[in-house]
Amino acid sequence: MRSTYLIVLLTSLMCAAKTMTLPELLKESEGVRKKIASQGTLEGKRSELKKLEDLLQVTMKSYEAGSPQEGTKEEDQVNKLFFSLEPIFEMTKEKVSKVECEKVDHRIRIEDRDNTKPNPNELSVQAKEAMAVLKLFCSF
Amino acid sequence: MLNSAKVLLPLILMLLLNLVQASPVTASSQACLNKASSNNVALQTSFNQCWEPLGMSYLAYSFGMGKDSSLSHSQVSSCYAENVVDQKMDMTQIASYLSEEGSFKKLLPENVSAYDRDLGFLPAIYTPPRNKSDMIKKECIVAAMKRNPGNKGYICDYEGKSGEKASKQIVPRYYGQAGGDTAQCVDQNMTDYVHYAVNSAIQCLSGVGKVDSKTVFRKINNESAFNISVASNGGVGMAQLTSIAVKEMHDKSLGKGRYVLEHIANSAESSCSGFKDVAAQDLKKAPSTSAANRCMWLSPGDGLARNLMYSIGYYLTMRDKYLVPILKRQAPNLMNDEGLMNDLTSIAYGAEGINHARGLLKKYRVSNKTNIGELKKKIRANSVYLGAIKRKMKEVTCIRKGWANEGKECKKYEMEPAELEGETCVAPI
Numbered sequence: 001m002r003s004t005y006l007i008v009l010l011t012s013l014m015c016a017a018k019t020m021t022l023p024e025l026l027k028e029s030e031g032v033r034k035k036i037a038s039q040g041t042l043e044g045k046r047s048e049l050k051k052l053e054d055l056l057q058v059t060m061k062s063y064e065a066g067s068p069q070e071g072t073k074e075e076d077q078v079n080k081l082f083f084s085l086e087p088i089f090e091m092t093k094e095k096v097s098k099v100e101c102e103k104v105d106h107r108i109r110i111e112d113r114d115n116t117k118p119n120p121n122e123l124s125v126q127a128k129e130a131m132a133v134l135k136l137f138c139s140f
Numbered sequence: 141m142l143n144s145a146k147v148l149l150p151l152i153l154m155l156l157l158n159l160v161q162a163s164p165v166t167a168s169s170q171a172c173l174n175k176a177s178s179n180n181v182a183l184q185t186s187f188n189q190c191w192e193p194l195g196m197s198y199l200a201y202s203f204g205m206g207k208d209s210s211l212s213h214s215q216v217s218s219c220y221a222e223n224v225v226d227q228k229m230d231m232t233q234i235a236s237y238l239s240e241e242g243s244f245k246k247l248l249p250e251n252v253s254a255y256d257r258d259l260g261f262l263p264a265i266y267t268p269p270r271n272k273s274d275m276i277k278k279e280c281i282v283a284a285m286k287r288n289p290g291n292k293g294y295i296c297d298y299e300g301k302s303g304e305k306a307s308k309q310i311v312p313r314y315y316g317q318a319g320g321d322t323a324q325c326v327d328q329n330m331t332d333y334v335h336y337a338v339n340s341a342i343q344c345l346s347g348v349g350k351v352d353s354k355t356v357f358r359k360i361n362n363e364s365a366f367n368i369s370v371a372s373n374g375g376v377g378m379a380q381l382t383s384i385a386v387k388e389m390h391d392k393s394l395g396k397g398r399y400v401l402e403h404i405a406n407s408a409e410s411s412c413s414g415f416k417d418v419a420a421q422d423l424k425k426a427p428s429t430s431a432a433n434r435c436m437w438l439s440p441g442d443g444l445a446r447n448l449m450y451s452i453g454y455y456l457t458m459r460d461k462y463l464v465p466i467l468k469r470q471a472p473n474l475m476n477d478e479g480l481m482n483d484l485t486s487i488a489y490g491a492e493g494i495n496h497a498r499g500l501l502k503k504y505r506v507s508n509k510t511n512i513g514e515l516k517k518k519i520r521a522n523s524v525y526l527g528a529i530k531r532k533m534k535e536v537t538c539i540r541k542g543w544a545n546e547g548k549e550c551k552k553y554e555m556e557p558a559e560l561e562g563e564t565c566v567a568p569i
Contacts, residue, residue, distance in 0.1 A: 064505070070518075071503035079502050083495045099393060106394040110384055111462075111498075115491035116524050120374040120382070 020059045022077040022126075028055060029081075029129050036136045045137060046092050052133075053089045056082045077126070084108055084130035092137060101138035108134070170327035174286045182315050183324035183369050186295035187333075192441025194414030198336045201262060260332065261339035262411040263569050264346050272569070273346040274353040278335045280565035281366055283539040284357075285326045285334065287532070289365035291372045291380075293318035296435035296443060312434040318370045326367075333440070334366050334378075341448035343411035348403045349456045354562035355482045356452060359490060362525075362532050368444050376429070377437040378444060379451030383429040388457060389450050390426050396461040398423075400453035418445045458488040466498055473508040479561075480512055483519055483526065491525040533560050 020028075032052040039045045060082060063075035071079070087104040094100075112127035114120065123131065172178050260278055267273075294312040316322030338360070342351050363380040364370045375382050388395035404412050404419035427436050427446060437443050463484055467475045474480055487497040500519050504510070520526050537559045538550035558564050 060502075069505065071505070076499050076503055079499050080495055083498055103394055106384075106387065106391070110388055110395075111494045113382070113384055113493040114496065115374050115382070115493075 020055075020062075020078070021074050022081060025056065025059065025078060025081055026125070026129055028052065029085075029133065033133060033136060036133070042096060042137075049089065049092055049133070049137075052085070056085070080124065081126040081129065084112060084124070084126040085133060087111075088130060088134050088137065096137055098138070098140055101134065101140075104134060105131070105138075170329055172325035172327060173282060173331065174323065174326045175288075176323040176325040177321070178325060180315075180322065180324050182295050182313075183293070184327060184330070186297055187330055187368075187440045189297070189440075192439070192445070193417050194337055194340075194445040195333070195441045197262070197340070197414040198333055201336065202332075259339070259569065261336045262343065262413070264343040264409055264411050266409050267343070267346045271346045271350045273342050273351040274566040275339050275569050276335070276342070276353050276357050277565050277567055278331070279540060280357060280536060280562075281335045281338065282331045283536045284361045284366045285331055286539050287361075287365040287535050287545075288319040288323065289367040289370050290317070290319055291364070291370040292316075293322065293324060293367075293369045294371055294434055294438055295324075295369055296439040310435040310439050312371075312432075312438060315369075318367055324369065334368070334444075337414070337444055337448060338366070340411045340414060341445075341452055344404060344407065344409055344415055345400065345449070345452045345456065347407055347409055347412075348400050348453070349460055351452055351456065352478070352482050352485075353566040355455065355486055355489075357562045357565050358529050358533060359451075359455070359486065361536060362490070362529050365532075368440055368447075369438055371434055371438065376434055377447035379447050381429075381437060381447060381450055381454075385454045386427065386429050386450060389453055390422050395457075397453055397457035400456060401449070404449060404453075415445050415449050418442050419449060422446070455485060455489045458494065459485040462494050463488055463497060466501065470501060471506050471508050471510060474506065474510065474512065474515075477512050480516055480519075483516060483523075486529070487519075487523050487525055491528075492523060496523070530555075530560060533562065536565070 029052055032048055035048045036045045039048060056078070059078055060075070063071060063078065067075070087107045091100050091104050108127050108130050109123070112124050114124065117124075170184075172180075259275060261275070263275075264272070293315045295315055296310045297313055315324065318324065338356070342353055342356060345351050360366055360379055363375070364378045366378060368378050370380075371377065372380065374380065389397035390401060392398055401419045401423055404415050405423055407416060427433075429437070435443055437447050459481065463481070464475060467484075484497045484500075487500070488494045500522060503522075504515055504518055506515065534550070534553075534555055535545050537555055538545050538547075538553065541549070541553075543550040543553070556564075
């Protein structure tokens with residue numbers, strides 16, 4: 001009986017996550033940034049960032065479950081937020097240093113490059129958010 | 141190596157000068173192949189000033205093959221005095237071709253009869269068979285250069301007088317839009333040289349990884365119509381390189397593309413002779429991408445060499461260092477499909493970038509079980525960049541057929557898949 005409740009609860013959570021769009025996730029990310037900023041230790045910051053990574057993973061899985069054949073435009077936007085943040089997720093699991101921070105900064109920029117935009121030098125909203133998160137880990 | 145180059149250089153130059161004196165042709169005698177006014181010769185003039193190592197390797201090749209050159213005695217002297225010696229160009233391989241009659245031809249593969257023995261460029265000889273790349277046909281480069289490239293046009297002049305008294309500094313000078321009334325005359329010398337330069341770059345970089353010549357053709361045709369002189373806010377030169385792509389290629393700690401420059405700088409491949417000095421120079425000091433230094437990317441010698449080397453190197457880096465690891469994780473079987481890899485690389489290397497290519501793989505739930513044919517159709521339908529490539533490949537196709545792009549025949553014509561893919565513009569060597 002308990003396991004049934006658990007499945008229902010998890011499914012509900014998945015469905016709730018599915019509804020999260022890019023603007024909503026950006027708001028979540030902003031909240032996470034505030035929490036990261038208030039953390040005094042790297043470990044504390046990592047832990048807060050992990051919550052954002054988990055949220056994005058669950059959201060992406062929900063999109064896939066909801067539309068198994070082909071992703072929607074909303075999903076594309078969310079995926080790009082994950083792609084932009086992914087180098088930070090990876091770095092914080094390994095080593096945070098000035099050199100690594102510069103590498104991640106460059107990687108976010110090169111992977112975000114899109115010359116079809118009116119101003120190709122301007123970062124996307126997803127990459128801008130990633131840069132804001134990166135800054136919190138890279139203020140030496 | 142350097143010492144032998146110093147010893148051989150005067151010999152080579154003497155040979156070149158003798159040949160030039162024997163058949164002098166003036167630079168301005170050639171007709172415009174495009175629709176430019178024959179008075180718009182600023183680019184031609186700048187083009188014929190001095191070509192640095194890439195140009196000199198072209199000259200050596202041309203003379204070795206018994207071709208005429210439009211360069212005058214004083215122009216070659218100027219190149220010798222101002223550039224070749226200063227840049228310590230390694231011409232030992234070229235010298236070996238010229239020192240023994242027919243030795244150059246011995247280096248060519250046996251099966252080149254379809255193109256005669258004069259391919260128009262130096263083929264790779266040490267490249268492993270799996271990496272051998274096709275050549276881009278001359279007629280396609282000519283057709284592309286007849287297109288209107290758009291963007292702003294710049295020429296790179298030597299400050300002061302040209303010829304023997306020219307100073308070494310080259311400065312960019314705006315000549316207007318590279319189209320319409322200000323379009324610059326494109327002549328046969330220019331198309332011959334561009335054909336040599338682009339194919340030499342492909343052959344040289346094949347030593348790093350297999351270069352898909354169709355993708356390179358489609359990309360450069362789309363970016364600049366093979367015009368060496370264009371620049372925009374987003375990019376510079378023939379391949380419209382961006383500053384971030386340049387950083388990716390040369391920055392030791394940040395980018396992943398430095399291995400390409402290292403390979404070129406150390407290559408013994410004859411097709412790399414026009415590129416290796418520039419690569420070695422850039423490995424020591426990062427090239428500037430500022431507007432004031434545009435000629436580092438636009439000049440017909442080092443500028444073109446740098447532009448091609450970084451652009452094709454960036455293509456290899458995007459494919460092998462970014463896309464391949466993603467596909468290895470997600471759907472390794474798909475890496476074997478050349479067409480799919482080319483499309484994804486075009487998106488990553490072209491305008492839309494890596495995240496768009498990666499997003500498409502996620503959007504279409506790509507796995508090892510994915511139907512590749514269907515996937516390719518969807519990817520093409522979802523890429524603005526691949527759409528732009530299609531329009532410009534149609535222009536090339538119509539020009540090759542002798543039709544005006546705005547004419548009825550062209551508008552009605554439905555391109556064959558091979559024309560769209562660029563298959564009709566490449567050939568094995």
